[in-house]
Amino acid sequence: MKSTSSFYKIIFLFIIFLLPLNSLLAQNADSKELPKAYITNELYVMLDGDSPLDAKVFEADILKLHLTTIEQANRFFSFFNDSSVTFQTNIITQKVIVTLISDSEKQNWNLENWGEYLKKKIYNQRKQLGYFIDFTKK
Structure with a gap:
């Protein structure tokens, strides 16, 4: 027993x-x-066009950016975070989670609209700060 x-x-x-x-x-x-996003050599975030149309969370590989610390990664992506898009980095896996946040203006946006929005963010940063920016440093 x-x-x-x-x-x-x-x-x-x-x-x-x-x-x-x-x-x-x-x-x-x-x-x-997660659907894939890609970071181009020009630092544009591109969303995978084969993703579901309602996808709002993507994952991108950041290995090519050669970020070695979480501080560098957070600093880099802080230039692009705003009320419509957030980036959560994982330095160990060398990935970033890109989350699209729709407001009333963007609720009907498709992936192409979001792609243009993300591309414009880089363009505006370069216009403001110059083409060759080290986004990892103050």
């Missing part, structure tokens, strides 16, 4: 420890399913 009780305790503990692990693995799998 005692060995049966121990067996059930082991199974119970096994299940308790596997459930959070399963949940964590599911979250990681979901994050890999």
